[in-house]
Amino acid sequence: xxxxxxxxxxxxxxxxxxxxxxxxxxxxxxxxxxxxxxxxxxxxxxxxxxxxxxxxxxxxxxxxxxxxxxxxxxxxxxxxxxxxxxxxxxxxxxxxxxxxxxxxxxxxxxxxxxxxxxxxxxxxxxxxxxxxxxx
Numbered sequence: 354x355x356x357x358x359x360x361x362x363x364x365x366x367x368x369x370x371x372x373x374x375x376x377x378x379x380x381x382x383x384x385x386x387x388x389x390x391x392x393x394x395x396x397x398x399x400x401x402x403x404x405x406x407x408x409x410x411x412x413x414x415x416x417x418x419x420x421x422x423x424x425x426x427x428x429x430x431x432x433x434x435x436x437x438x439x440x441x442x443x444x445x446x447x448x449x450x451x452x453x454x455x456x457x458x459x460x461x462x463x464x465x466x467x468x469x470x471x472x473x474x475x476x477x478x479x480x481x482x483x484x485x486x487x488x
Contacts, residue, residue: 358431358488359387360480363445367392367421369400369459370436374473376407376415381474382481389430391445395421400459406466431488434480449487451480 362374371390378388404415424445433447437454453476458465 356488357385357387358484359389359429360432360434361424361427361430361445361447362388362390362434362436363392363424364436364457365392365394366397367395367423368397369403369457370453370455370469370473372399372415372419373403373407373470374434374436374477375419376411376413377470377473378477379418380411380413382477385481385484386432389422389427390419391422391424391427393424395423402459402463402466406463406470410470432480432484434476449483 360378362371362378364371367390371392375388375390378386382388398421399415399419407413407415427445430445430447432449432451433445435450435452437452437456453472455469455472458469
């Protein structure tokens with residue numbers, strides 16, 4: 354791999370799923386991708402349950418390490434992953450685009466968050482395989 358492909362995890366609020374995906378990608382796949390997350394409506398800040406559970410599971414502090422980012426603040430992106438924001442996923446120019454179709458666990462219990470985190474981990478493994486085969 355000559356350069357690490359840039360991957361943007363995108364959803365409207367950049368508060369929960371996209372933030373968790375960025376964190377897990379940075380922790381587990383920093384040697385194969387440069388991970389970012391972004392959205393178009395940053396009014397919510399980072400979800401407190403996401404902060405708490407990512408800290409508990411990975412010992413990674415979302416509140417300290419990451420922030421809400423607007424998609425207009427991202428430079429050139431190789432792969433855009435929309436998280437499954439239904440009607441109006443933000444659009445961002447990229448070489449590849451995938452939609453992960455993840456339900457938003459915001460406002461639900463830890464069990465729903467854990468399920469979402471496990472799905473993100475599984476999809477990141479698949480994404481890493483795709484990157485190995487295509488970059």
